[in-house]
Amino acid sequence: xxxxxxxVTAQKNIYSVFEITKKIKNLLEENxxxxxxxxxxxxxxxxxxxxxxFTLKDEAAVIKAVLFRGYQKAVPFDLxxxxxxxxxxxxxxxxxxxxxxxxxxxMEPEGIGALQLAFEQLKEKLQKEGLFDExxxxxxxxxxxxxxxxxxxxxxxxxxxxxxIGRRYKGIRIVIYPVLVQGEGAAEEIVEAxxxxxxxxxxxxxxxxxxxGSIEDLWAFNEEIVARAIYDSGIPIISAVxxxxxxxxxxxVADLRAPxxxxxxxxxxxxxxxxxKWSKELIIRLFTTIDRIVAQKKERAxxxxxxxxxxxxxVLLNQKNLILDDLTRSLYSxxxxxxxxxRGRFEKTVGQLNALSPLNTLxxxxxxxxxxxxxxPVFSTTDVNTGDEIKSRLKDGLLFSRIHQIKKLxxxxxxxx
Amino acid sequence: MNPSITFExxxxxxxxxxxxxxxxxxxxxxxxxxxxxxxxxxxxxxxKLAHVERRVEILKKGEKGEDVLELFQGLEED
Numbered sequence: 264x265x266x267x268x269x270x271v272t273a274q275k276n277i278y279s280v281f282e283i284t285k286k287i288k289n290l291l292e293e294n295x296x297x298x299x300x301x302x303x304x305x306x307x308x309x310x311x312x313x314x315x316x317f318t319l320k321d322e323a324a325v326i327k328a329v330l331f332r333g334y335q336k337a338v339p340f341d342l343x344x345x346x347x348x349x350x351x352x353x354x355x356x357x358x359x360x361x362x363x364x365x366x367x368x369x370m371e372p373e374g375i376g377a378l379q380l381a382f383e384q385l386k387e388k389l390q391k392e393g394l395f396d397e398x399x400x401x402x403x404x405x406x407x408x409x410x411x412x413x414x415x416x417x418x419x420x421x422x423x424x425x426x427x428i429g430r431r432y433k434g435i436r437i438v439i440y441p442v443l444v445q446g447e448g449a450a451e452e453i454v455e456a457x458x459x460x461x462x463x464x465x466x467x468x469x470x471x472x473x474x475x476g477s478i479e480d481l482w483a484f485n486e487e488i489v490a491r492a493i494y495d496s497g498i499p500i501i502s503a504v505x506x507x508x509x510x511x512x513x514x515x516v517a518d519l520r521a522p523x524x525x526x527x528x529x530x531x532x533x534x535x536x537x538x539x540k541w542s543k544e545l546i547i548r549l550f551t552t553i554d555r556i557v558a559q560k561k562e563r564a565x566x567x568x569x570x571x572x573x574x575x576x577x578v579l580l581n582q583k584n585l586i587l588d589d590l591t592r593s594l595y596s597x598x599x600x601x602x603x604x605x606r607g608r609f610e611k612t613v614g615q616l617n618a619l620s621p622l623n624t625l626x627x628x629x630x631x632x633x634x635x636x637x638x639x640p641v642f643s644t645t646d647v648n649t650g651d652e653i654k655s656r657l658k659d660g661l662l663f664s665r666i667h668q669i670k671k672l673x674x675x676x677x678x679x680x
Numbered sequence: 681m682n683p684s685i686t687f688e689x690x691x692x693x694x695x696x697x698x699x700x701x702x703x704x705x706x707x708x709x710x711x712x713x714x715x716x717x718x719x720x721x722x723x724x725x726x727x728k729l730a731h732v733e734r735r736v737e738i739l740k741k742g743e744k745g746e747d748v749l750e751l752f753q754g755l756e757e758d
Contacts, residue, residue: 315758440739556711
């Protein structure tokens with residue numbers, strides 16, 4: 264028996280490697296099953312299995328760490344070497360290698376909220392990819408007939424949108440694409456709804472949003488899949504998330520950002536209401552100006568065109584009544600007074616014109632007509648062709664015009680062709 | 681004129697016509713010609729103006745999972 268052997272056999276407890284490891288394992292795992300550790304990430308790598316391995320270190324020590332795939336949902340931001348983090352988990356001993364490591368189930372960046380960091384990271388990534396570029400933003404239609412709304416069918420956002428649109432303008436169709444706006448599956452539903460709206464092609468513009476809430480509540484609108492769906496949408500999208508202070512990735516990608524759902528609705532109908540008002544004004548001005556022109560020019564009209572003018576005015580008068588009927592049926596009753604006034608003026612002018620006999624005008628009017636560019640005199644309808652430019656000399660000036668129509672009068676053919 | 685002209689296109693052209701007429705220095709023939717065009721445009725616009733019906737629909741899943749548009753009933757608080 265040698266000395267060594269004697270020493271060894273003198274010991275009562277001899278562990279096998281497995282046994283001592285088991286003891287260490289029990290000791291560590293029982294005492295450190297719920298710990299928080301602060302450190303810096305290094306040697307970060309993602310295995311083929313999807314698990315993420317790294318070392319947590321500080322100035323004096325290192326500890327191995329693993330974030331299994333199943334727990335990665337709880338960590339919304341991307342990890343990087345050098346990032347300072349606080350992790351939660353339990354210590355685990357891997358017997359076969361004689362190593363211990365921390366199995367992470369929660370993780371926070373140090374000094375900033377996890378979601379805040381995730382937001383910043385995604386914002387930077389999408390910015391680099393050009394998802395926020397102004398050049399990609401689509402124009403919001405000024406005159407939408409149909410508005411799509413992607414939001415919760417029971418939420419405050421929808422109530423606000425319907426309220427605003429109902430108050431400002433009723434002549435509009437709204438299609439609601441109901442979705443969850445927070446919690447599990449919300450982002451996927453929003454993405455699907457954007458896809459459905461684009462396939463159905465029934466709306467001119469989409470409002471995508473929800474009422475205000477915490478950053479967790481608004482999280483679906485910070486998801487990358489939602490951002491990409493908004494970017495890829497062929498239909499212009501106005502994002503309408505939360506109240507003024509809440510900013511989301513969706514806001515940055517959308518073609519237009521409204522601070523609240525109400526404001527989004529305002530934006531959409533404001534254009535429409537304004538265009539409607541403008542079109543009314545134009546129509547009224549159209550009729551006002553023609554009666555002024557006719558009144559000014561009727562005495563100076565060259566003789567050959569008076570009967571044509573009268574005929575055309577008659578036709579127009581009939582159409583005008585149809586238009587005015589439509590106008591009178593429209594929303595703003597205050598406009599009606601103006602229409603009635605214009606109608607009166609127009610009819611009076613036309614009445615005056617009707618009272619003018621073409622013969623009287625012929626007697627009063629005087630014109631020498633020549634064909635341009637040669638300036639050759641025109642004596643007969645056969646001296647000119649449709650489309651020719653002619654010059655009429657009146658007592659007080661020249662008229663340049665183009666021939667639209669040649670109509671021979673059988674009773675008054677002063678020259679035979 | 682193209683019958684499928686949009687409201688926005690109609691408005692834009694109508695604007696030009698009204699400006700030209702209001703400019704004043706225009707011969708009556710030309711004035712009437714563009715006035716005629718303006719009248720047709722005005723007709724298009726007036727039709728739109730006369731449309732005042734508001735309709736709110738919601739997309740739902742039908743029995744076979746197909747998309748169905750239904751009139752939206754909820755949230756009427758007024």
